[in-house]
Each structure stands twice: as C-alpha cells, then as structure tokens.
Amino acid sequence: MGFDFDALGDEDDDSPFPEVRASVSNIDDPEMPAMTLRMWIIGLTLCLIAAALNVYYTFRSPAPSVAPLALVLISYPIGKFMALVVPTKTYRLPRWLGGLEFSLNPGPWNVKEHALVFIMANVAVTPPYALNAIVVLQIYYGVAYGFGFDVTLVLATQLTGFGLAGLCRRFLVWPASMVWPQNLVACTLLNTLHAEEDEESGGVSRYKFFMYLFGGTFLFFFLPGFLFTALSVFSWICWIAPTNVPVNQLFGVSTGLGMSAVTFDWSQITWIGSPLMIPWWAEVHVFAGFAIFYWILVPILYYTNTWNLAYFPISANVLYDKFGQEYNVTRVLTTQDTFDMDAYNNYSPLYLPATLAMTYLLAFALSTCVLVHTLLYHGRTLVNGFKRMRVEKDDIHAKLMRNYPEVPDWWYGVAFVTFFACAIIAMEVWKTGVPVWALLLAVLLPVVYVLPSGFIYAMTGQSITLNLIAQIIPGTLLPGNPIANMVFKAYSVQTLTESTYFVQDLKLGHYMKVPPRSTFVVQLVCTVLAAFVQVGVKQWMFANIPDICQKGQKSSLTCPHNQVFFTASAIWGLVGPKRQFGPGSIYYPFLYAIIIGAFLPFPFWLWQRWHPKSRVKYISTPIILNGVGFIPPATGINYSSWFVVAFIFQYWIRRKNFLWWSKFNYITSAALDSGTVFCFIFIFFTLQFPKGGVTLKWWGNEVWMNSKNLFRVAPSSH
Incomplete structure (x- = not known):
C-alpha cells in the first residue's frame, strides 16, 4: 500500500507523489556546505538548552515543551545574524591535527545547515523515556544506582534504535513510496524560510x-x-x-x-x-x-x-x-x-474503564495484525531488500543523493551492538537483577516490529508503540519483578520509538539533500551529548529541590508522568498479566x-x-x-x-x-x-x-x- 496511488505519475524529474512535489525541492547544490562549525554552534547550543528545559518541565504539571519546530524558527535569525557579522576568514588546523580547513562563516546561512539543526532537535530535545524508570526506582522503590547507571541506561535506550534505523534505510528511506508525511511540513517550512522569492508570479508569497x-x-x-x-x-x-x-x-x-x-x-x-x-x-x-x-x-x-x-x-x-x-x-x-x-x-x-478496555482489546489485535499485514502487502519488498535488490524505481531525490557517499551498514551495525552492550553493562555492573536474556527479548521486539511500524508511519503518519506487549511479556516471564518490567518496557518502547524518529530524520535529510554521513554524525553526537545533559539535570533536580515528586510541591514539580509509570510497573510487574487476563479473569x-x-x-x-x-x-x-x-x-x-x-x-x-x-x-x-x-x-x-x-x-x-x-x-x- 502506498501513499496516494491515485496521484501517481511518470515524472522523471520529480517525485511521483504530488504531496512531495508540493513541499520538497527537486534540485540540489552539492557544493552547498552542510556540517559547518556555525551549524554545530547554533544547533548544539539550542538543542542542549531545549533538552535541559524539557527534562525540567517533564516533572512539572502543567508543563510547556520546547518543540523542534520552535527551534527551527529560533535558529533562523541566529544563523542569518552570524552570516552577517562573523568574519569570513578561513582557518587551518595544524598538520598534526589533520590540517583541516574551516571557516566560522562559510557564506549565507543555508537550508542544509538549517535542516541539520532540525534533525538535531528531533532526536535530542524530547526527555528520554528511560528517565521514567530511573525516577520511579528512586522515588517509589527507594533504589538509586547513581549517575553512571542513569547515563548508561539512557544511552542504551536512546541509541540502540539509532543503529536499527540505519539498517532499515533501503526499506524506509530510499523508496519514493515511503513519504513520511511529517517531513513534508518541515520541508515546506525550511524551503519557505530560505527561498528568496516564490517562483510563481503574483499572489502572496x-x-x-x-x-x-x-x-x-x-x-x-x-x-x-x-x-x-x-x-x-x-x-x-x-x-x-x-x-x-x-x-x-x-x-x-x-x-x-x-x-x-x-x-x-x-x-x-x-x-x-x-x-x-x-x-x-x-x-x-x-x-x-x-x-x-x-x-x-x-x-x-x-x-x-x-x-x-x-x-x-x-x-x-x-x-x-x-x-x-x-x-x-x-x-x-x-x-x-x-x-x-x-x-x-x-x-x-x-x-x-470502558475506553481503556477497548484500547487494550485493540492493542492485542494489532500486535499480530500488523505483522501479518506487512508480510502480505510488503513481503516482496522485504525479500528484495534482503537480497540487496532495488525495492522500487528511484525517484529524483534518490538520484540526487547518489552525489554523496552513503553510510556503510557496518557503521550502524557497530552502533547497534555498542549501545546494546551499554544496556547489558547497566544491568550487570549495577546488579539490578534483570537477566541478560530479558534484554535480548526486549530488543528483539523492536527488531521484529520496526519494519511493520515504519511502513505504517511512513505512509500514514501514525506511529505504533509496544507499550502493552512490552509490559505483558516481562510481567509473564518475570512475575513480581517491577524493576525488570520497567527496564524491559523502557528499552523495547524507546528502541522502537527512537528508531522511527531516526528513520524519519534520515528521510528528512534525504529530502533536503543533506549528505548521509553528515546526518549520521549529527544524530549520533547530539543524542549522546543530550543524554549527559538530560541525566545531569535530573541528578541536580533530585539533589537540590526539596519535596520533588510530592503532592503540593511548591514549584508544581509533582512528576505526573512518573506516577503513571509507577502504577503501570506495579500492575504489570507485581500484580501481573496472568491475574489480569489469564483463566478466571x-x-x-x-x-x-x-x-x-x-x-x-x-x-x-x-x-x-x-x-x-x-x-x-x-x-x-x-x-x-x-x-x-x-x-x-x-x-x-x-x-x-x-x-x-x-x-x-x-x-x-x-x-x-x-x-x-x-x-x-x-x-x-x-x-x-x-x-x-x-x-x-x-x-x-x-x-x-x-x-x-x-x-x-x-x-x-x-x-x-x-x-x-x-x-x-x-x-x-x-
């Protein structure tokens, strides 16, 4: 199933989908700089500040959130200002440092730099899902493993999906039918901000x-x-x-x-x-x-x-x-x-209650329906992809991206293995009692569901989560172990969610003609740095703010999301799914x-x-x-x-x-x-x-x- 089959065309110089043609440019300038020092300064500064603020306010009720779209708008005048006032002098590093040449101002603030800032924001500003498990352990179960455990677990849950996403590119990024409608809004905004004037004559721009x-x-x-x-x-x-x-x-x-x-x-x-x-x-x-x-x-x-x-x-x-x-x-x-x-x-x-019962009922049905649907409707695509054959004919965007060296699959494979190893280290070094086989099963779920979920998300903008099944499985296999239930859930859910976000950003880079290796580096570096900042903010808050996560806390830092997470851990990790859905229930x-x-x-x-x-x-x-x-x-x-x-x-x-x-x-x-x-x-x-x-x-x-x-x-x- 594609995006809008009635709209298919035979254009060789553009996308076959009118939605994409309306929002994505079909031309490229391979000489346009992307991963500039200016981009790093603006992107990292804004994203790390936003990541810190979002962690602070995730513990508050009510809470605002600094959205990636807001950073796109904030970074635009900053980039234009730097292009206007920063000297254009070129600097060269010493030979023993590689002799690399760089400039603080390589020219006008361009759309590829701006796209990379948006990609940073997409993967880094949202509070890590694993923080819920860490806070619940500390506040409700009285277990605090410290900064080392926290940052290791966050890195594992945030970046295992990064490696998984890269391995799915031939299925979810390169084919034209994988439209990713969320990106069309971002592409339109970026192209609008950087267009000197509309090509159409007359009317408002x-x-x-x-x-x-x-x-x-x-x-x-x-x-x-x-x-x-x-x-x-x-x-x-x-x-x-x-x-x-x-x-x-x-x-x-x-x-x-x-x-x-x-x-x-x-x-x-x-x-x-x-x-x-x-x-x-x-x-x-x-x-x-x-x-x-x-x-x-x-x-x-x-x-x-x-x-x-x-x-x-x-x-x-x-x-x-x-x-x-x-x-x-x-x-x-x-x-x-x-x-x-x-x-x-x-x-x-x-x-x-009635609506929650219906949600659970449909979640059970969806867990098998999405897998069978994927095999029936996308089976040939999967077989061709695994055979390294072309999944479908390249559109203009795929052709233009051939100008840039692709990221080798082994880069993503190394990332996947490395950050899965971080999860094992977190469980074993700090003696959490969570068995390694549970981690293997936890990562197997997103591996199985990433392509079915990606196909649905890329075509419809509707995401699939593993919340229910990721609680039922550990609740059944490890009854009475709320820590294992929380870690399993956090790892499975976040790996699938992050892999989807990373693939979405890979497609955004594909649309904006950003060199794939630049996208790889930006996603990896910003997510790693953001993890340290986010865990650091959490550590500071719980060490310095009195009565945090308590009702009536004077700054309204009552941790509403963590209360829900604790309830779920107690229900599925302690009471258990066998008592809830087993015989006799x-x-x-x-x-x-x-x-x-x-x-x-x-x-x-x-x-x-x-x-x-x-x-x-x-x-x-x-x-x-x-x-x-x-x-x-x-x-x-x-x-x-x-x-x-x-x-x-x-x-x-x-x-x-x-x-x-x-x-x-x-x-x-x-x-x-x-x-x-x-x-x-x-x-x-x-x-x-x-x-x-x-x-x-x-x-x-x-x-x-x-x-x-x-x-x-x-x-x-x-």
Whole structure:
C-alpha cells in the first residue's frame, strides 16, 4: 500500500507523489556546505538548552515543551545574524591535527545547515523515556544506582534504535513510496524560510503567508489558551445539562466520549497529529476505526454492563477497584515493595474503564495484525531488500543523493551492538537483577516490529508503540519483578520509538539533500551529548529541590508522568498479566483478539488479489486498529474536530483548488503549529509560571468543569 496511488505519475524529474512535489525541492547544490562549525554552534547550543528545559518541565504539571519546530524558527535569525557579522576568514588546523580547513562563516546561512539543526532537535530535545524508570526506582522503590547507571541506561535506550534505523534505510528511506508525511511540513517550512522569492508570479508569497498566519494564530490562541478556555473544551451540550449522566458520558470531553466536532483550540485538533499532514485515505481509516470502536461499540458494551464496565466512568486512563474507586496500588505492596497476595485477595482485582478496555482489546489485535499485514502487502519488498535488490524505481531525490557517499551498514551495525552492550553493562555492573536474556527479548521486539511500524508511519503518519506487549511479556516471564518490567518496557518502547524518529530524520535529510554521513554524525553526537545533559539535570533536580515528586510541591514539580509509570510497573510487574487476563479473569476473552488480529488482513488481501481494481485494496486493517491508540487520554473531540479539518483541507480544498493546496497546505500547518506553541510558551512563562500566577475566574473558564460524569450503575462488590 502506498501513499496516494491515485496521484501517481511518470515524472522523471520529480517525485511521483504530488504531496512531495508540493513541499520538497527537486534540485540540489552539492557544493552547498552542510556540517559547518556555525551549524554545530547554533544547533548544539539550542538543542542542549531545549533538552535541559524539557527534562525540567517533564516533572512539572502543567508543563510547556520546547518543540523542534520552535527551534527551527529560533535558529533562523541566529544563523542569518552570524552570516552577517562573523568574519569570513578561513582557518587551518595544524598538520598534526589533520590540517583541516574551516571557516566560522562559510557564506549565507543555508537550508542544509538549517535542516541539520532540525534533525538535531528531533532526536535530542524530547526527555528520554528511560528517565521514567530511573525516577520511579528512586522515588517509589527507594533504589538509586547513581549517575553512571542513569547515563548508561539512557544511552542504551536512546541509541540502540539509532543503529536499527540505519539498517532499515533501503526499506524506509530510499523508496519514493515511503513519504513520511511529517517531513513534508518541515520541508515546506525550511524551503519557505530560505527561498528568496516564490517562483510563481503574483499572489502572496509562502513566507508572507506564513508570517501572517503565524502572527494571527499567536494572538488567537490567547482565547482558548487563557482568556476563554471553554472554547478549547467546547462541550456546550454538557453546559446545558451538567447533571445529566448519559449526556455527560456521551458528550463530555475530559471523562466522556466527546461526541462533538467543535473546538477552537488548534492544540486539541492536532492532539493526534496535524490533519493537514496525514493523507486523506489514512484519515478516513483512522476516523472510521474511531467511530466504530468508540462511538458505537463502547456505548453498547458500557450500557449492557459487559465486563462490569458500567460500574466505572465510561472514559478514563486509570484503573479501578471493585468499589468504583481509583485502584490503590500501595494496598497490594509489602514494605519491601513486593507483591502481597493476601492483601490483593482481601482488597480487589483490577478493573478497566470502558475506553481503556477497548484500547487494550485493540492493542492485542494489532500486535499480530500488523505483522501479518506487512508480510502480505510488503513481503516482496522485504525479500528484495534482503537480497540487496532495488525495492522500487528511484525517484529524483534518490538520484540526487547518489552525489554523496552513503553510510556503510557496518557503521550502524557497530552502533547497534555498542549501545546494546551499554544496556547489558547497566544491568550487570549495577546488579539490578534483570537477566541478560530479558534484554535480548526486549530488543528483539523492536527488531521484529520496526519494519511493520515504519511502513505504517511512513505512509500514514501514525506511529505504533509496544507499550502493552512490552509490559505483558516481562510481567509473564518475570512475575513480581517491577524493576525488570520497567527496564524491559523502557528499552523495547524507546528502541522502537527512537528508531522511527531516526528513520524519519534520515528521510528528512534525504529530502533536503543533506549528505548521509553528515546526518549520521549529527544524530549520533547530539543524542549522546543530550543524554549527559538530560541525566545531569535530573541528578541536580533530585539533589537540590526539596519535596520533588510530592503532592503540593511548591514549584508544581509533582512528576505526573512518573506516577503513571509507577502504577503501570506495579500492575504489570507485581500484580501481573496472568491475574489480569489469564483463566478466571473476566478479561480472559481479550486474548482471543490476538488470534482475530492475525486473520483480519486476509479477507481484504484476498479480495484485492481477485479484484485488483477494487477500492478494497486501499483498506489497511492495522491503520484502523492503530489510529485509535491515543485513547485515552485523547477523546472524541480530538478525533472529530481533526477529521473535520482534514476533510476541508485534504479532501475539499485539495480537489477544488489544487494549486492553492500545493502552495499553502503544509505551510498552513507549520504556521498554526508554530503560532500555537509560541503562544503557549509565552502564556506559561509570563502569566502562569511567575510566583502567584495570573488566573481569570469567570464563567468562560469554569463552565466546562461543572459537568458530572457519574457511574450509571451504583458500585457494589462484584
């Protein structure tokens, strides 16, 4: 399955996909400098500062985040300024240092340097997932191994995926059909910033359009973001009937199904990704899956009290006990933080709210569906790739990239082995009790899923995670070992996630004609340095900030993400999946979803084999199952508003005015994203963060919090 088969063309001098033609340049200047000293100074400075800030604020609630797109905009004037004022003198290193020539100012700040800064930001500014495990060990289990363990584990989880990503290039980067829609927005923004003038005559330029829309979005976000927050959570039906239980369960936003399509908050619309970025056929898949499973099937299961669902809120991201209260994990722990079977039997089994139960059910089905789908639809591609044959005909971008020496596979192989060895060192040197065979199994999961996940992500912009299966496997094989469960989960999930991000950046470098070896060095160096900075910030915070991760901490450093991670470690590492889904559990039927998922792709694959011209060939069962993976905490309003905007831009405008769409669609997404992010950060640091903060108390900021979402059936012992 490709990106948009209806749009295929025979252009030899450009991409066969109009989405790519609209956002990616089909020309290149091989002499343009990329990995310059200026790029290193700007990129490392901004990325390491952003990485440190993001680690600090990941422990805070609420928390802003410095997004990679923000660094693209910040680095642009800095690069232009340096090109203007820094001397152009050329320097030469001594012969004993290689005699390399370099200049602090090799000419105008160019698009390849800028692309490398963005690549740095993409792989380095997000807080490492393994920090969750490290903090939970220290705060909740009282185990602190120190800086050496922390940085070794972070390096392993961050960079094993780097080696894996490079080995997948021939499948996920070089083929033209691997579009990676996230990159189209970035390419459009970069090309817009560096284009001296639009080639088209007449009309507003892309750059002016971006600046106008960026400014308008920045100003408008003050309404839903601060002045009138009900515009963000626009559940007006619940305002009319705040005590009507079914109305709030169906139309409520925070703990309901969000059966509405109206919000004026771009951050709500883009909760599951930009609707201007993902191809229309994939958006139809995602919304169809959401509507079927969450707006139709969930209410049926809930109001028939299947699996005792009606004893709990219809939508929540926490687990419950038999009394209808949030599950108290500490009641099933001994003083040594091990599982207490007697306390568990005297307290309660774990119960799932309706939307979370559906999420688990679909995750079981997806675990096998995505593998079978990949073998059926991409089997020939995999065989050709492993035979070192060309997977498909080169497009213009692949041809232009032949001007640059490719990175040898063994470079990535060495990186993979080296950082996997770091994981073994972390477990063995610091005596964590996590067996090496568990690490082998943990890394095997992303190795198996990286290509299926990559195919889905590259074509649809929808990522696949291993959160559920990466908790169930160690919970089954190593019961009662929460440390092993956390390490296994962190290593598996982050290796797959990082490999996807690294491949995405490799494709961005491919589109921007950045030499592959420059991309390799930049990704590796920035991620390694960021790991030391991020762990250092964490170490400083926990050594110097009193009451960190405690309720009521004066700077709001309450560690909300770590609380969720701890709960998951206790549930899957202590209580264990056997008690949750094994024989005797009311959720035992969930396991049949694994079998059903393996057979789901076959009917559609067989039908398109018999009827090649049928539109059934566009149906992708993994996308239908995976697209709803943001629920919870995402709700119906995030999907419905996203789909409405997608219909307007990706279907209606694209067909009615393709020239406007090809020129402005992706720059519109970039401007809306950037304006919203900058306004959010501005509001946080100027109005909310200063001591005391500014709070506007009036109807428009409170009405959306007045609705009730009670249980339809009164709780009882069941």
